[in-house]
Amino acid sequence: EAGVVQSPRYKIIEKKQPVAFWCNPISGHNTLYWYLQNLGQGPELLIRYENEEAVDDSQLPKDRFSAERLKGVDSTLKIQPAELGDSAVYLCASSPGLASDEQYFGPGTRLTVT
Amino acid sequence: AQKITQTQPGMFVQEKEAVTLDCTYDTSDQSYGLFWYKQPSSGEMIFLIYQGSYDEQNATEGRYSLNFQKARKSANLVISASQLGDSAMYFCAMRERRGASTLTFGKGTMLLVSP
Numbered sequence: 213e214a215g216v217v218q219s220p221r222y223k224i225i226e227k228k229q230p231v232a233f234w235c236n237p238i239s240g241h242n243t244l245y246w247y248l249q250n251l252g253q254g255p256e257l258l259i260r261y262e263n264e265e266a267v268d269d270s271q272l273p274k275d276r277f278s279a280e281r282l283k284g285v286d287s288t289l290k291i292q293p294a295e296l297g298d299s300a301v302y303l304c305a306s307s308p309g310l311a312s313d314e315q316y317f318g319p320g321t322r323l324t325v326t
Numbered sequence: 327a328q329k330i331t332q333t334q335p336g337m338f339v340q341e342k343e344a345v346t347l348d349c350t351y352d353t354s355d356q357s358y359g360l361f362w363y364k365q366p367s368s369g370e371m372i373f374l375i376y377q378g379s380y381d382e383q384n385a386t387e388g389r390y391s392l393n394f395q396k397a398r399k400s401a402n403l404v405i406s407a408s409q410l411g412d413s414a415m416y417f418c419a420m421r422e423r424r425g426a427s428t429l430t431f432g433k434g435t436m437l438l439v440s441p
Contacts, residue, residue, distance in 0.1 A: 215370075243427060254330070254417050254431025255371070268428060301369060307427060315429060317363075317371035 214238065216318035218304050224324045230292035233321045237285070237306030244281060245315065246289050247303040255303050261287065262309075291323075299325045329353065330418050330432035337437050339408045346393070347403040347435045349418030355379075359421040360401040361429065362392065366414040374416075377401055408439045 217236040225231050237244050242263050247255035258277070260268040263284035272279065276295070281287040291298055301322050305315040331350045339345040351360065362374040377385045377392045385392045393402040405412055415436050419429040 245428075252433065254419070254433055255429075256431070257428050260428060303369075303371065305371070314361075314373050314376065315427075316373070320369040322369070 216304055216306055216316055218302075218318035218321055220321055221319060222322050222324075224326065225294055227296055227325050228293040230290065231294050231323060232291075233289045233302050233304075233323075235287045235289070235304030235318060237287070237304070238316055240308065241306035241316070242284070242309045243307045244287050245305040245307075246279060246287070247305065249301040249303055249320070251300070258289070258302075294323075294325045296325050299323055328432075329422075329430045330420055332418055332432035332435050334435045335433075337435055339405075339437065339439055341410060341439055341441050342407055344404060344406045345408055345437065347405070347416050347418075347437065349401045349403065349432060351399050351401060351418075351420050353399075353420065353422050355422045360392070360394070361419040361421070362390070362401075362403045363417045363419060363431075364412075364414045365417060365434070371417070375403065405437075410439050410441065413437060413439045 219234050244261040246258040248258050249255045259272045259279050261281045264281050279289045301320040303320045305317045307315045329352050358379045360377045364372045375385050375387045375390045375392050377394045384394050389406045391404045415434045417434045418432045421429050
């Protein structure tokens with residue numbers, strides 16, 4: 213069974229530029245999460261989807277961040293414009309549903325903003 | 327107040343020895359779950375072990391066991407017979423009932439296993 217796929221693995225951009233990250237969850241997983249992981253910290257939730265609905269986006273900085281999960285499968289996280297402080301690892305995870313405890317993580321996208 | 331506290335920024339252990347990674351948590355929920363994840367240098371978070379708040383026995387998964395002390399609100403990870411491949415960051419996380427399936431992570435502990 214394929215795991216959570218994320219691309220790109222690494223991205224370097226200049227500040228004020230836009231950037232997008234893509235995530236393909238494990239097949240059949242209804243719940244999808246985007247996490248932000250700063251250096252030396254644990255992951256922090258940005259947004260959670262149940263199918264195509266964003267059910268928890270309270271920690272998403274909506275002035276510059278946006279996300280979508282069309283058709284309830286793949287998801288895209290976008291930052292526009294990027295700031296220096298956005299340099300971090302962006303992790304995507306999925307789980308089968310609300311009743312499931314375990315989240316399966318992708319390898320993450322390491323973003324560097326210069 | 328932090329919900330998950332990992333007080334050990336780094337730990338060293340020799341190969342084949344056992345090591346305990348500390349985790350304390352804070353919640354007012356009666357129903358919650360505690361998780362440990364491993365994050366090697368490749369970046370992927372790998373699920374290790376889960377303990378439910380109502381589970382009476384400590385969880386075990388191969389060389390991993392969770393020392394769950396509910397009254398002390400601690401959920402320490404014990405790795406027996408350490409291997410070189412165990413060198414990684416280890417994160418403790420909690421799922422509270424109020425937060426549905428959202429996980430709250432600690433800051434992690436870096437474990438280095440030496441030959």
